[in-house]
Amino acid sequence: MGSVSPATLPALKTNPKFIFFTDFxxxxxxxxxxxxxxxxxxFGPELRRKGNQDVLHGRRHFRDAFREMLDSISTPLDQCIDILRKxxxxxxxxxxxxHWAKENNMPIVVLSGGMEPIIRALLAHMLGEEEAKSLQIVSNQVAPRPGKSINDENGWQIVYHDDSGFGHDKSLEIRPYARLPAEERPVLFYAGDGVSDLSAAKETDLLFAKAGRVKDIAAGKLSVKEAASGRQ
Incomplete structure (x- = not known):
């Protein structure tokens, strides 16, 4: 796989035969x-669900409804992270x-519509600092509001990864791998079953979805493996 730079496609660094992309x-x-x-x-579950319905029925872009959700949270970011850890x-x-993937040279790439500081903090808490550092995470970021710190009340806001309607079009990260020449291209897996995951999954060879969600995504004509947990 020497014709493509690992700096351009980081998951190729160890010349893997398989790459596992996953939602968070x-x-x-x-x-x-x-x-x-x-x-x-x-602002609570009722307004959140209303925003979700607006997105599902095409009345709003995901990025606008998601920003509205997050803007309703005034808690400082460090306190949010502490609460989420618990x-x-x-x-x-x-x-x-x-650990199995690490031992078998299958890079795991986390593609998320969430925010990297929160994802990294949770992974460090769940897996350990060093293990979390080894994971490539492609997601949105967090920035302070004008005149504030992210750890102030009403101090942080989301910064989207791109200009797409999702705020982060996950398929854009996978597509360069999918378009590699056949002799260089690893087998690509994807795990995730949300609305924002479908376009990403279409760039891969096999989609893993948790039990109960396969019917929701079968219309995408993807090869789907139903899994009760991450072990399957």
Whole structure:
């Protein structure tokens, strides 16, 4: 795989035969961290669900509804992270899978519509600092509001990864791998079953979805493996 620079496609650094792309919230974790913050620290589940319905029915872009959710949270970012550490659980099979993938030279790339500081903090808490550092994470960022620190009340805001309607079009990260010449291209896997995951999954060879969600994504005509946990 020498014709493509690992600096351009970091997951190729170890010349893997397989790459595992995965969503974070509700896939690596059992709960969605952004939903948890909105429901408990922001404007609550009713308005969050209304925003979700608006997105599903095409009345709003995901990025606008998601920003509104997060803007309703006034809690300083460091306090948000502390609360999430106590309330968000790792999928029971992920830690074992993480170590198996590492031993078998299968890079795991986290593609998330969430925010990197929160994701890294949760992974460090769940896997350990060094293990979390080894994971490539492609997601949105956090920035301070004018005149404030992210750890002030009403001090932080999301910074989207790109200009797409999702705020982070995950397929853009996978596509360069998918378009590699056949002799250089690893087998690509994807785990995730949210609305923002479908376009990303279409760039890969096999989609893993948690039990109960396969019917929701079958219309995408993808090769799908139903999994009860990260071990399957």
């Amino acid at each position: 919230d509700g896939t690596i974790t059992q709960q969605d961290s952004n939903d948890y913050m909105t429901d408990n620290l922001g 309330n968000i659980d790792l999928d029971p099979g992920f830690k074992e899978f993480f």
